[in-house]
Amino acid sequence: MKLMEAEAAVEAILFISGEAVTLKRISEIMGENIDKTKQIVEALMERYKKEERGIQIIEINNAFQMCTSPKLFQIIQSFYQTPKKFNMTQAVLETLSIVAYKQPVTKAHIEEIRGVNSDYVINKLIEYNLICEIGRMDAPGKPILFGTTQDFLRHFGFKSIEELPQLQEELLLKLQDEVKDEVKQIGLFDVQKK
Numbered sequence: 001m002k003l004m005e006a007e008a009a010v011e012a013i014l015f016i017s018g019e020a021v022t023l024k025r026i027s028e029i030m031g032e033n034i035d036k037t038k039q040i041v042e043a044l045m046e047r048y049k050k051e052e053r054g055i056q057i058i059e060i061n062n063a064f065q066m067c068t069s070p071k072l073f074q075i076i077q078s079f080y081q082t083p084k085k086f087n088m089t090q091a092v093l094e095t096l097s098i099v100a101y102k103q104p105v106t107k108a109h110i111e112e113i114r115g116v117n118s119d120y121v122i123n124k125l126i127e128y129n130l131i132c133e134i135g136r137m138d139a140p141g142k143p144i145l146f147g148t149t150q151d152f153l154r155h156f157g158f159k160s161i162e163e164l165p166q167l168q169e170e171l172l173l174k175l176q177d178e179v180k181d182e183v184k185q186i187g188l189f190d191v192q193k194k
Helices: 003-017 023-030 034-050 070-080 090-102 107-114 119-127 150-156 169-186
Strands: 055-060 063-068 131-136 144-148
Touching (some): 003 023, 003 034, 003 063, 023 034, 023 063, 090 107, 107 119
16 A cells, blocks of 8 residues: 555544544554554654644544644634533542542542542533543442543543653642641541541
C-alpha cells in the first residue's frame, strides 16, 4: 500500500469510528505491521498539525482518535448553540482529583478523604462522563470502583493517566490530616487517624 493510500485508510478508519481506535486494530484492518502503522499515523498527525487543519488526530491510551482542533472551539460552539458546560465547583474538582490520583477508588474512600458525603458530586462526574464504574472491589458488599474515562483524558489533554502531574505524598498526607482535624473539631464525624 502506498503512503497516500495508507494515510487515506487511516483517515477513513478514524473518521468512521468516531471513537479512539487502538493501533493494533488499525494495523489489523490495514494489513500492516504495528510499527509501519504507527509511522503512518504519526506522519498524518504531524501533517495535520503542520497544516493547522480543522481536524487533528490525538493519542489516548495507545489508541488514536480524530477530533476537531481546539483552536476552533468558538466556531464549533456557535454551530451547536448549546455547548455542554461543566459546572466545575470546588467539590467537583476535589472529587475528580481524588478519583484521578487514587483510581480505582470506592465511594467510601472518596468520602473518607473529603470528610463529607459525595453522592451528588460523584453522580455529577458520571453525568459529565469524566468518571465511570470500572469494576467492583472484592470485599463485603462488592463496592463500586471508580476511575477516569477517556473523556477525562481528552478534556484535560492527557494521552494516559500516567501523564498526571505527580503529587508529593507527604503533602497529600498532611492535607488529609488537616481536613480530618478540622472535621473532628467541628464534631460532625468520628475521625480516626490511620
